[in-house]
Amino acid sequence: MRLRRGPVAHVWRSMLHRLPKVDLHRHLEGSLRLSTLMEIARRHSIPLELHLGTAELEPLIRFTVSEAADFHRFLARFRLLRLFYTSEEAIRRMAYEAVADAALDHVRYLELRFNPAALAQAQGFQLEEVIEWVLEGVEQALHEFDIQVRMILTIVRGEDPELAWQIARLAVAYRSRGVVALDLAGDELQASARDLVPIFRWAREQGLFLTVHAGEVGPPANIRHAILIMGAHRIGHGIQAIHDVEVLRLLHERNIPLEICPTSNLQTGAVAGFHYHPLPDLYRLGLKVTLNTDDPSISDTTLTDEYLFAMAGMGLQWKDLLRILENAVEAAFLGPEERQALAQRLRKEIQSIEQSWHLGEGR
Template identity: 30%
Template sequence: MTEAADFAAFPKLELHLHHEGAAPPEFIRRLAGEKKVDLGGIFDEQGHYAYEDFWHFLKVYEAATEVLKTPEDYARLTTAVLEESAASGVIYTETFLSPDFCGGRDLGAWKEYLHAIREAADRAERDLGITMRGIITCIRHFGPDKARETARCAAETAGDWITGFGIAGDEKAGKPKDFAWSFDMCREAGLQLTAHAGEWGGPQSIKDALDDLKVSRIGHGVRAIEDLELVDRLAEEGIILEVCPGSNVALGIYPNTRCHPIEMLRERGVKVTVSTDDPPFFHSTMAKEYEALHNAFGWDEEVFGQITQTALEAAFCDAATKEKLAKRLETRA
């Protein structure tokens, strides 16, 4: 595995992908042109998304969603996102969906958006061979009251396609316990749980997410490495980390992939997976993530196979879907 094409050909499962954050910039520009919306301020001279730091990134992210106003817009977005993922060898993806952006947390409107997204995902599965499932995500800096409305949307549409609930946004806004009610509701509805932590909030944010939200997966979680007792706890409890190395480097948490702690976490027995987070914002793809990890740590096909198996076991989908994915992986082997 030394050529870029080899990394694209390797079958991958991605567990941490923000739906709007995966929108190719050219797609957003085209949609803005159709709607006669000026979004020039969010792009650089090369046409890429432009931001200065994580908090500015959040503003640019939300500005880009301003042109996504209808279920049809989200159907087109879903097609664009899944085409990009499939081209990078992804056979299964879990995408974070926010009713905040899809109908303003109104349940009836959210159901219309969800129907459109699912139809597009079904077409992509048929035409491209990529399976998608949705994790509804509340936005932390929007506050716990709005999170409750989002949780109601999640609970009412939980099933074989909406399979998880999580929280994203600014980790410095509020505390995980402020959102416990929403997580309890979604747990009772049968949804599996994840939470962004340990990206900007440090090790304590991971502990709080585990203790107050009772999640089985942590989005990012890489700053656990600053507390080795926490690292051992993650390993002992089998907590899955949805690690996004390219994102962490692009946002300046680590200077380069070689300095990223994913290999140290893996060596200490933590179950890590690899994802892109918001790929066009960070000039990444799943194939590029694999290539960077190969170059930094010498990861080979055996290691990537272990990472893929961990992702399969941790995926928020039913046993039948996992069995189908496992057969595809066996065929590749």
């Protein structure tokens, strides 16, 4: 990626790497290390009909620079990945590594989401089993890395409502183990969320938070539906709001955060390039925008990269990024005391970075 190179990018990148960050929108299924997938493919003889080397596997998983942006081709990656959820050990390891990789990028607070049905179905595992394995992998990483993690269970648009109910009930049952929210993901162009509305409303009554992928490639009306009908506390992406002044007003009035993931938006074809991305406009309109990765492994990105792209590709400055980071803390699915503790911690770290770097211009 061009924006990652050059001496200026190098300096900013190293500072943004050091910045303690918050990622509210990251899918476990999109966070798997290629090296781990290679190992699993070899060990379990996964039939990919090719001679397996990293060079062959990479274009199947990762979106390459030469590839035309396309939402459905992007989603197809997740169907292929289902082949790799082969064992308890594999799932536990994937969860551990997803948290480890976030921590190594100085993400201090991560909300990691996954669809238990996607992990369970290929091998016929029980939903409870895969949730347990993921949580155990995450808990192991928490012992070893300086990071705080909350979990979100994802329901996919078009999912069988009975299965979706099971996922929602499990999300409630696992609250004591760090599950805080329910997410709706999947194809908003082809699948309506109508059948799933009662499930999300019930989950909210049970005290879970809700986040809904809407207005990513679909119309702004999906954002309105997510907020007014489903009761979403946050919107995944939501960038199409820029085309509808009424939806912008709704987001503003209710102070609904947007979980924006720039690289993912380019690869799905939602936005033609960083220079066209609506993030700066949404930010200047006073909306609560946040910066996130979505699927770091598929998109070949890190949260540091996303902050760098917001700066080098969209013209935001250091002070803007700090404001966006504050937004993320305010939007985190945490209780007031936990949120305050996280805010204090980040503030301290940022002060020490600013002191040691003697930042002058750029701020």
